[in-house]
Amino acid sequence: MEKKGLTxxxxxxxxxxxxxxxxxxxxxxxxxxxxxxxxxxxxPIKVGYQAIMxxxxxGYGEFHKMGATMAMEEINAAGGIAGxxxxxxxxxxxxxxxxxxxxxRYFVDSWGADFLxxxxxxxxxxxxxxxxxxxxxxxxxxxxxxxxxxEEQVYKNGIKQIFRICNATxxxxxxxxxxxKDLPAKSWATVSPKYEYGYTCWEMFKxxxxxxxxxxxxxxESWAPFGTTDFRPHINTILDAKPEGLYSTEWAGxxxxxxxxxxxxxxxxxxxxxMFPVGAAMDVLEGLxxxxxxxxxxxxxxxxxxxxxxxxxxxxxRFHKRWNHYxxxxxxxxxxxxxxxxxxxxxxGSKETAAIVQALEGMMLDTPAGYRIFRKEDHQxxxxxxxxxxxxxxxxxxxxxxxxxxxxxxxxxxxxxxEGPGTRPPY
Amino acid sequence: LNLESFIHVCLxxxxxxxxxxxxxxxxxxxxxxxxxxxxxxxSFYMLGAYFxxxxxxxxxxxxxxxxxxxxxxxxxxxxxxxxxxLRYVYHLALPYQLLLTFAFVLLFDDLVKILWGAGSIGSxxxxxxxxxxxxxxxNFPTYSLFIIAVGPLVALGLWALIEKTWYGRIIRAASSDRxxxxxIGVKVPLLFTGVFMFGTxxxxxxxxxxxxxxxxxxxxxxxxxxxxxxxxxxxxxxGSLKGAFLGALIIGLLSSFGTRFIPxxxxxxxxxxMAAVLIWRPQGFFGEAS
Numbered sequence: 027m028e029k030k031g032l033t034x035x036x037x038x039x040x041x042x043x044x045x046x047x048x049x050x051x052x053x054x055x056x057x058x059x060x061x062x063x064x065x066x067x068x069x070p071i072k073v074g075y076q077a078i079m080x081x082x083x084x085g086y087g088e089f090h091k092m093g094a095t096m097a098m099e100e101i102n103a104a105g106g107i108a109g110x111x112x113x114x115x116x117x118x119x120x121x122x123x124x125x126x127x128x129x130x131r132y133f134v135d136s137w138g139a140d141f142l143x144x145x146x147x148x149x150x151x152x153x154x155x156x157x158x159x160x161x162x163x164x165x166x167x168x169x170x171x172x173x174x175x176x177e178e179q180v181y182k183n184g185i186k187q188i189f190r191i192c193n194a195t196x197x198x199x200x201x202x203x204x205x206x207k208d209l210p211a212k213s214w215a216t217v218s219p220k221y222e223y224g225y226t227c228w229e230m231f232k233x234x235x236x237x238x239x240x241x242x243x244x245x246x247e248s249w250a251p252f253g254t255t256d257f258r259p260h261i262n263t264i265l266d267a268k269p270e271g272l273y274s275t276e277w278a279g280x281x282x283x284x285x286x287x288x289x290x291x292x293x294x295x296x297x298x299x300x301m302f303p304v305g306a307a308m309d310v311l312e313g314l315x316x317x318x319x320x321x322x323x324x325x326x327x328x329x330x331x332x333x334x335x336x337x338x339x340x341x342x343x344r345f346h347k348r349w350n351h352y353x354x355x356x357x358x359x360x361x362x363x364x365x366x367x368x369x370x371x372x373x374x375g376s377k378e379t380a381a382i383v384q385a386l387e388g389m390m391l392d393t394p395a396g397y398r399i400f401r402k403e404d405h406q407x408x409x410x411x412x413x414x415x416x417x418x419x420x421x422x423x424x425x426x427x428x429x430x431x432x433x434x435x436x437x438x439x440x441x442x443x444x445e446g447p448g449t450r451p452p453y
Numbered sequence: 454l455n456l457e458s459f460i461h462v463c464l465x466x467x468x469x470x471x472x473x474x475x476x477x478x479x480x481x482x483x484x485x486x487x488x489x490x491x492x493x494x495x496s497f498y499m500l501g502a503y504f505x506x507x508x509x510x511x512x513x514x515x516x517x518x519x520x521x522x523x524x525x526x527x528x529x530x531x532x533x534x535x536x537x538x539l540r541y542v543y544h545l546a547l548p549y550q551l552l553l554t555f556a557f558v559l560l561f562d563d564l565v566k567i568l569w570g571a572g573s574i575g576s577x578x579x580x581x582x583x584x585x586x587x588x589x590x591x592n593f594p595t596y597s598l599f600i601i602a603v604g605p606l607v608a609l610g611l612w613a614l615i616e617k618t619w620y621g622r623i624i625r626a627a628s629s630d631r632x633x634x635x636x637i638g639v640k641v642p643l644l645f646t647g648v649f650m651f652g653t654x655x656x657x658x659x660x661x662x663x664x665x666x667x668x669x670x671x672x673x674x675x676x677x678x679x680x681x682x683x684x685x686x687x688x689x690x691x692g693s694l695k696g697a698f699l700g701a702l703i704i705g706l707l708s709s710f711g712t713r714f715i716p717x718x719x720x721x722x723x724x725x726x727m728a729a730v731l732i733w734r735p736q737g738f739f740g741e742a743s
Contacts, residue, residue: 080562082671085572248712251720253677255667256472258465258597259712259719265591266458266713279573279671286575286668290585292592313575313669 067377070111073367074133075360076126076144077169079118082253082279085309086146086356090168091116092349093357094143097364107368108375114364115139119150121252126150127157134161140377141166143363146356148172148222151188155179158187162379164386166366168359169327171195172226176404186383189405191366191398192327192359193435195223197411198275198303199230200440201433205323205413206231207238208431211271211299213245217260217284218275220249227275227303245269250276250284257284261291271299281305282313294319306414308354311424318416318425325413327355328395329427332412341394353394362393366400401439408435457589462713463706464588468597470705471604472659472666477682477689477697478607479655485692486628486648489539490547492554494656494682495675496561500527501660502670503569509577509664516579516665524657530561531653535646558676565672573671576664583665596665603662607655608698615694624648628692684723688730690740699738 075094079087094114101112115137117129126145133139142158143166145151151170156179158165167175167190176194179185206214214235218224228247235242246267248260257280264272272293276284281302294300304310305324330342330352341361345353353361370385371377387402398409414427480494505516505523512518534557542550582599585592615621627634627644635641663678664670685704689696704723711719730737 079571081673081676082573084566084672085570088571248716255669255674255677256469256708258469258594259462259709262458262462262465262709263713263716265461279669282573282575283667283669287594290583290592290594290596292585309572313573315575317575317578317668 066375067108067110067371070113071107071141071367071371071377072137072139073112073114073364074117074129074137074139074142075114076117076119076129076133076142077356077360078121078146079116080120083121083146086169086278086354087116087118089308089351089354090144090356090360092345092351093353093360093362094364096345096348096357097361101364101368108372112364112368119144119146121147121150123147123150123153126154130154130157130161130165134163139163141367141382143360143367144168145170148175148226151175152179152222155183155185155188159185161187163187164189164379164382166191166363168192168363169356170223171198171327172222173230174222174226176406180406181404186405187379189366189386189400189407191363191407192355193409193411194406194439195227195230196435196439197325197327198227200234200438201325201413202273202301202303202323203231203234203238204433204438205431206235206271206273206299206301209271209299211269212241213243213267213269214271214273215244215246215248215264215267215269216273216275217248217250217257217264218273219277219280220251224249224275228273231273250280254280255283257287258291260284261288261293265291265293265296269297271301272297273301273303275303277304277307278309279313281307281310285310285314285319286317289317289319294322299323301413305416306355306427308352311426312352315424316418320416320418320425322416323413324416324427325411328353328358328411329355329414330358331426332430333396337392338394338396358394362391362395362398365393366391406439408439410434457591458713460589461591461593462709464593464597464601466706466709467702468600468666468705469709470702471600472663473678473681473685473704474604474698474701475600475607475659475662476656476678477685477701478611478694479652479659480679480682481686481689481692481694481697482611482655483649483652484686485694486624487539487543487645489543489550489554489649490691491652492551492679493534493557493561494652495679496558497527497531497653497656497675498660498663498678499565499670499672499675500530500561501657502664502674503565503660504657505661505664506574506576506670507569514577514580516577516582519664520658520661523661524654527657527660528650528654531650532646534653535649539649540642540645562672569670569672571672573669576668576670579665600662600666604698604701608694611694681723684727686737688727688737690737693737693739696737696739 077087077090098112098114119126141164145167146169148170151167164187171194173195180188216228218228232244246263248263250260301323303325306326306329370382374381374385386400389400391398396409398407400407412430412432414430416425417428419426476498483491501524504526505519508519508522582596585594627641685700686697689700707722711722
């Protein structure tokens with residue numbers, strides 16, 4: 027402890043010196059050291075994290091927690107954020123909008139959070155945006171995917187306090203359409219969630235695919251309410267429509283139940299081209315095991331085998347050692363969020379919201395999922411996640427992505443320019 | 454609308470309905486005899502599924518052994534709840550009973566998270582029942598056919614038990630007049646414990662059978678089914694097994710046809726039916742007017 031304290035003081039001294047040099051030397055010697063320009067950041071850095079921790083989706087909360095906790099442990103072991111301890115407190119978001127707002131207010135008003143993170147539900151994220159503006163604290167969204175959050179709340183309404191580190195429905199709708207246009211299927215149907223996320227993805231998929239491929243048709247849609255366990259009636263609708271392609275944004279346990287029941291009903295023999303935009307989630311792959319058919323298109327917000335480089339593979343190994351699990355995508359986004367906050371605080375030398383917004387806008391961040399850039403206009407993180415076909419692998423007790431197709435974020439996160447022609451699919 | 458589609462929508466509705474019936478039967482029995490609206494019934498369903506799953510793991514995949522042993526473990530929980538908790542609230546107003554059983558819902562959800570983890574578990578397949586049979590050229594899951602067959606068997610068994618046996622007569626006596634039954638020597642507390650455990654067992658069996666039917670175990674899995682079971686019980690007449698059976702059939706078919714043909718209103722249909730029944734016949738199809 028004593029020794030560490032000495033080092034810390036040493037570092038701060040260097041920081042002060044560098045900071046001084048900067049003010050004098052008109053930015054020639056840009057501060058790059060760990061706490062280069064940060065003498066004024068005081069006290070622990072507190073992050074209030076909310077995710078779903080009860081009910082049928084409680085597993086997602088666990089995965090969020092694993093990622094964020096691991097980042098916290100690593101950061102604190104390496105000296106914290108600008109010399110300050112990082113503290114993370116978790117609360118159950120319950121997926122209910124009033125609860126999410128209550129949590130946010132608790133975190134900021136009672137607990138004294140500097141930053142907020144988490145959120146699984148698109149509805150919650152949209153409702154929280156004005157609250158975050160009022161509280162004037164930053165919320166880093168790690169899971170909720172509706173494009174309306176960044177396009178409307180951030181870009182149009184100018185709520186600068188919202189950032190999103192996970193990819194958005196562009197991956198689920200647009201990128202899927204890019205993959206689908208090269209498939210021989212000409213008619214598509216969907217079984218998808220009967221709420222914002224399900225509707226917006228299918229709409230985007232339809233619009234983009236129609237623009238790319240004029241003769242495509244959409245023959246049936248069946249919307250499953252939240253909490254559906256019996257998908258058989260929906261499967262009847264799909265089989266009656268006899269589509270060549272099936273697109274489904276069902277996720278988590280509901281996707282597991284859907285795939286199992288669809289398999290029993292012979293859906294995968296009848297429909298050759300199946301796409302699950304969030305099928306590459308670990309809970310789904312592990313939950314289904316061998317029941318996930320081969321040659322199904324899956325994607326997600328991060329897949330632990332991509333990118334296949336040292337940075338990611340080392341992280342996955344560390345994560346597996348720490349939790350005895352492969353990281354789910356919310357683990358990666360939760361983990362990277364803490365590093366985004368760290369980098370922003372250390373670069374700006376402040377934990378004030380305005381300074382952090384400025385630091386995050388356009389920031390390039392090295393994360394397990396690859397380099398992310400927070401787009402200035404809409405605060406959406408730009409990074410690539412592949413689409414791939416399911417395949418068995420002797421190394422894992424579940425299916426992984428075999429053949430992969432990359433639709434880059436640059437291609438499919440189709441805004442900016444945000445206004446005028448070419449900003450909405452088809453573009 | 455072709456025949457293939459129609460038959461499949463019918464069969465799907467029947468399997469859904471019979472599945473809800475399996476859960477609603479225990480709920481109805483407990484209300485009919487003990488007068489308790491047991492929210493925790495959904496938890497028994499969940500525990501039945503999880504215990505069945507664990508037994509399956511232990512004995513190496515014999516599903517039927519899981520169905521046999523799993524629910525018996527849950528029965529023990531039923532005993533504790535009735536003997537040490539519910540017994541003290543029989544004389545209190547209904548809201549207290551509801552609160553108590555709801556507390557158990559929360560407790561059991563967390564217990565499952567502690568024992569089995571918060572994540573969802575994909576269920577194992579059942580040898581011999583995991584496939585499907587071609588009906589009119591379209592595959593129908595064998596296990597759904599099995600559920601369609603089990604439902605009426607359970608109904609028949611319950612009917613025989615209550616109408617035709619000595620135990621049934623005592624149960625009927627105690628449910629119609631607790632004090633009189635006690636006066637003629639029926640050990641009412643013991644009987645109530647027994648009936649509660651039996652109802653618990655029925656819910657747990659529903660859960661165990663759900664393992665391959667739903668294909669998924671999650672903490673909180675009982676919360677959805679218990680709502681449907683309540684709707685069924687209300688439509689049929691609270692406490693009436695006959696009514697619950699009919700109600701489950703109607704709800705199953707309605708949700709299947711609703712999803713297929715009027716998808717926008719599929720959820721709405723079920724609740725509009727319940728509302729209509731409550732307005733025109735508040736006691737339900739077979740309930741006794743009070």
